Amino acid sequence: xxxxxxxxxxxxxxxxxxxxxxxxxxxxxxxxxxxxxxxxxxxxxxxxxxxxxxxxxxxxxxxxxxxxxxxxxxxxxxxxxxxxxxxxxxxxxxxxxxxxxxxxxxxxxxxxxxxxxxxxxxxxxxxxxxxxxxxxxx
Numbered sequence: 535x536x537x538x539x540x541x542x543x544x545x546x547x548x549x550x551x552x553x554x555x556x557x558x559x560x561x562x563x564x565x566x567x568x569x570x571x572x573x574x575x576x577x578x579x580x581x582x583x584x585x586x587x588x589x590x591x592x593x594x595x596x597x598x599x600x601x602x603x604x605x606x607x608x609x610x611x612x613x614x615x616x617x618x619x620x621x622x623x624x625x626x627x628x629x630x631x632x633x634x635x636x637x638x639x640x641x642x643x644x645x646x647x648x649x650x651x652x653x654x655x656x657x658x659x660x661x662x663x664x665x666x667x668x669x670x671x672x
Contacts, residue, residue: 537598539672545587546665552584553658553665560655567651574647577654578638584661585635588628591668595619607632620667627660 559567559577567573592610596602601617604610608629615625634653637645 535597538594542591542594542668543672545591546668548587549584549661549665552580552587553661555580556584556654556658556661559651560658562651564648564651568647574650577650578645581631581650581653581657582635582638584657585628585631588661588664589632589635592619595671607635619671620664624660624663624667627656628664631657631660 555576559573559580562570562573567577589607589610592614593604593607596604596610596613599617601613604613611620611625611628611632614620615622615628620628631653634649
């Protein structure tokens with residue numbers, strides 16, 4: 535499989551656009567966030583889009599380099615971490631984002647808005663670090 539640099543760049547742009555929304559949500563007070571359902575939903579969607587884009591990039595890298603076949607999205611993050619594309623600590627944080635994405639899209643349970651608020655604050659820097667790590671590959 536050839537490395538599709540253009541596709542990866544488009545997904546990085548999606549992540550960065552989502553990061554901007556996550557930063558804005560994180561700048562709000564928790565009370566303001568919890569009182570604004572539209573901001574909560576925009577934040578959930580941004581977390582979902584950014585995380586899916588990150589997963590897509592990870593699986594593309596794995597396929598390109600023939601690093602195996604991840605059975606789960608979590609596995610794809612762990613593989614690129616083990617291969618040194620991202621740090622192990624960042625990999626661990628991004629695995630948590632994958633778990634949150636699964637909760638968001640599958641609606642396994644009611645989503646605690648306070649948890650989304652805290653996730654948005656942490657995820658913006660984690661996703662930014664992921665983008666910087668991937669850009670080093672170009």
